[in-house]
Amino acid sequence: MNSFQFHNPTRIVFGEGAADRIGELTSSFGKKVLLVYGGGSIKKTGLYDRAVKQLNDAGITFYELPGIEPNPRLSTVNKGIGICRDNGVEFILAIGGGSVIDASKAIAAGVLYEGDVWDFFTDKAVIQQAMPIGTVLTLAATGSEMNGSTVISNWEEKLKRGAGSPHLFPRFSILDPTLTYSVPRNQTVYGSIDIMSHVFEQYFSLTENTPLQERFCESILQTVIENIEPALANPNDAAARANLMWCGTMALNGGQISLGMVNDWASHGIEHEISAIYDIPHGAGLAVVFPNWMRYVYKQRPGRFAQYATRVWGIDPAGKSEDELALAGIQATRDFYTRIGAEARLADFGIGDDQLDRMAEEAVRYGPIGNFKRLEKDDVREILRMCL
Amino acid sequence: MNSFQFHNPTRIVFGEGAADRIGELTSSFGKKVLLVYGGGSIKKTGLYDRAVKQLNDAGITFYELPGIEPNPRLSTVNKGIGICRDNGVEFILAIGGGSVIDASKAIAAGVLYEGDVWDFFTDKAVIQQAMPIGTVLTLAATGSEMNGSTVISNWEEKLKRGAGSPHLFPRFSILDPTLTYSVPRNQTVYGSIDIMSHVFEQYFSLTENTPLQERFCESILQTVIENIEPALANPNDAAARANLMWCGTMALNGGQISLGMVNDWASHGIEHEISAIYDIPHGAGLAVVFPNWMRYVYKQRPGRFAQYATRVWGIDPAGKSEDELALAGIQATRDFYTRIGAEARLADFGIGDDQLDRMAEEAVRYGPIGNFKRLEKDDVREILRMCL
Numbered sequence: 135m136n137s138f139q140f141h142n143p144t145r146i147v148f149g150e151g152a153a154d155r156i157g158e159l160t161s162s163f164g165k166k167v168l169l170v171y172g173g174g175s176i177k178k179t180g181l182y183d184r185a186v187k188q189l190n191d192a193g194i195t196f197y198e199l200p201g202i203e204p205n206p207r208l209s210t211v212n213k214g215i216g217i218c219r220d221n222g223v224e225f226i227l228a229i230g231g232g233s234v235i236d237a238s239k240a241i242a243a244g245v246l247y248e249g250d251v252w253d254f255f256t257d258k259a260v261i262q263q264a265m266p267i268g269t270v271l272t273l274a275a276t277g278s279e280m281n282g283s284t285v286i287s288n289w290e291e292k293l294k295r296g297a298g299s300p301h302l303f304p305r306f307s308i309l310d311p312t313l314t315y316s317v318p319r320n321q322t323v324y325g326s327i328d329i330m331s332h333v334f335e336q337y338f339s340l341t342e343n344t345p346l347q348e349r350f351c352e353s354i355l356q357t358v359i360e361n362i363e364p365a366l367a368n369p370n371d372a373a374a375r376a377n378l379m380w381c382g383t384m385a386l387n388g389g390q391i392s393l394g395m396v397n398d399w400a401s402h403g404i405e406h407e408i409s410a411i412y413d414i415p416h417g418a419g420l421a422v423v424f425p426n427w428m429r430y431v432y433k434q435r436p437g438r439f440a441q442y443a444t445r446v447w448g449i450d451p452a453g454k455s456e457d458e459l460a461l462a463g464i465q466a467t468r469d470f471y472t473r474i475g476a477e478a479r480l481a482d483f484g485i486g487d488d489q490l491d492r493m494a495e496e497a498v499r500y501g502p503i504g505n506f507k508r509l510e511k512d513d514v515r516e517i518l519r520m521c522l
Numbered sequence: 523m524n525s526f527q528f529h530n531p532t533r534i535v536f537g538e539g540a541a542d543r544i545g546e547l548t549s550s551f552g553k554k555v556l557l558v559y560g561g562g563s564i565k566k567t568g569l570y571d572r573a574v575k576q577l578n579d580a581g582i583t584f585y586e587l588p589g590i591e592p593n594p595r596l597s598t599v600n601k602g603i604g605i606c607r608d609n610g611v612e613f614i615l616a617i618g619g620g621s622v623i624d625a626s627k628a629i630a631a632g633v634l635y636e637g638d639v640w641d642f643f644t645d646k647a648v649i650q651q652a653m654p655i656g657t658v659l660t661l662a663a664t665g666s667e668m669n670g671s672t673v674i675s676n677w678e679e680k681l682k683r684g685a686g687s688p689h690l691f692p693r694f695s696i697l698d699p700t701l702t703y704s705v706p707r708n709q710t711v712y713g714s715i716d717i718m719s720h721v722f723e724q725y726f727s728l729t730e731n732t733p734l735q736e737r738f739c740e741s742i743l744q745t746v747i748e749n750i751e752p753a754l755a756n757p758n759d760a761a762a763r764a765n766l767m768w769c770g771t772m773a774l775n776g777g778q779i780s781l782g783m784v785n786d787w788a789s790h791g792i793e794h795e796i797s798a799i800y801d802i803p804h805g806a807g808l809a810v811v812f813p814n815w816m817r818y819v820y821k822q823r824p825g826r827f828a829q830y831a832t833r834v835w836g837i838d839p840a841g842k843s844e845d846e847l848a849l850a851g852i853q854a855t856r857d858f859y860t861r862i863g864a865e866a867r868l869a870d871f872g873i874g875d876d877q878l879d880r881m882a883e884e885a886v887r888y889g890p891i892g893n894f895k896r897l898e899k900d901d902v903r904e905i906l907r908m909c910l
Contacts, residue, residue, distance in 0.1 A: 135537075135761070135764045135765070135768070136537065137536060137537025137538065137539070137540065138534075138536050138537060139533065139534065139535050139536070140533070140534040140536070141531075141532075141533040141534070142530065143529075143531050144529075145527065145528070145529040146526075146527065146528040146529070146781075147527050148525060148526050148527070148528070148781070148782065149523075149524065149525025149526060149782070150525065151525070152525065342761075343761040343764070343765070345744075345745045345748060345749075345765060346741055346742065346745040346765060346768055346769055346772065349737075349740075349741030349744065349745065350738060350741055352737075352741075353734055353737030353738055353740075353741055354734065356733075356737065357733045357734040357737065360733060361733075373523070373730075373731040376523050376731070376782075377523070377731070377733060377734060380523070380734055380781070380782075381734055384734065393534075393536065393768070394536065394537070394764075394768075
């Protein structure tokens, strides 16, 4: 276990009916608010009207930034920064999933920065301050509701990049599992795979002596695996939706489950290059990339993959070599993803091999990626080729 | 899973050498500090000199409250309140284990309260504010370093009571596992049992649908069980000491592992009555009480105890009824405690049956205790009798 620091100031308000506290919690931070949301599903479900009523009742003046894209775009972030500056906005309220929250964080950092907000995503500048934000989560997936990270796509340059800062932790996050009852089947699948992928990035680590952290990771993986199919079979399954939502938050809340471990994040880097060009859902890309990344890297520490196979998937180790066990666990992952309806290949999205070189090049733009195995351009291209 | 709120603002600084940051972290909160510590072990180990040098180097004026008792006393807390008031102290630095931290929290709340600080422990008043405190942990056990709870003994009235408030979360806690290398064998045992007991209070719950929370609990229990004996065999085992320390913090950091679960806390209530009269170590009392509490209550939900037996102790369920499995898990707990050197009976401390009635009476002074099974006076007396 390595040394670490941990501080997570986000206040979580979890449970059925938590969304009735939007007005109360928001009003303690400001009376001029930017309301950020996505493609309109919150209007269909009635959540928009519910939030607007609470904001009005609390005497809050609010401006709106609708239409956040599934891979939120820099141009939209800049639009939000403009609205905040023009109107003296004091607080940003994000209602949606990871894209909406990430866009809101970027806006929060950009408003108080004189330069181009994209500087934060290209390591040209460090976030020194940010406006306060709060979130109302509508999709179990991101973890962004309880961490200081954001990922934004620069569509003009076909780049998707992350930034992070302690200033970006939401002041509060409302986690009301009933808001996820209306999440469509494919988004439930992709969101759950996103959660599992966040755990994988932490769990497959070369750091020694992290037994508690490993078990926390396995706990989330097992719980997600148990709850996806009940949620798919009955979208209003209160227990399954609550479990998936809490797993999503715990999977990526400032790295708490893996403190003192070196994380990997190569697969996210590779997926970002795919969705930066092809705009496929993040979780869908991860479902394709991760099993192939696993096959490519497992020999770095086959014991961790063997442990994963036995503890998470319950695979009997009897008569199997460590490598066989490791590969069985990887195959179990792929089989499960296929069973719940996630695509296995880039070809399923009509993606061919014509951009492989460019994606590999971009992935290592700032140097090799990943820590479990450091991946050079050729490694990334090979993993992408395996994904075809 | 029930609805919940969660907010834990404590900053954790974990790792070898973290204790070199005492001066830096303290000085960001004030220049007049009360230094609280225990019986002098920090002088023997050199930690006192190390802290004093850092405080001096940081230009901090500090006052001292040494001699905090293993069960910290109200009289000592009042002494600390007096020192703070007389000298305009701005920040309290607790260097020690749970007793020192708990005393510091009580002082922090008492300084800013006009009435008797004991009011907070008898539900006569609610903590509305507190001075900021920071901690340097020297014993893996309490969890107090990352939560808002404190337990104090009123020696005159032979009462031991708890209080809690969001205002009592330490602003920072330094967790340097090397500081625990010098912890004696028996305190390592009792501290580890304290950690396990904190988990038991959360894990044995009647709340439905908490699979992630249960696994988090089991993760800590398994990790503590794995690491106690290595730490006893080699007190300088860096890995074991680090794991025990992190388990202790995660076991009781504002209830994070069991959010949405109803907790029990009857065994702690019973143990408090024992140590309020006999002043035995908290962990030693819990080692006696918990297995007996388990036997007394397991029929409320034998399935949870059966799960405990299989998942935590690896007991093969084949051919066993649920009750048999539950009892095997309880016996495994007792056997393990005995193997690591914890006393099994109150008689081992020279405690007889003469105060049973008084302890039972006091335990239910404010009504029945516990939630897994509500315990009336007769139940408590019976559990105490089983402990004799």
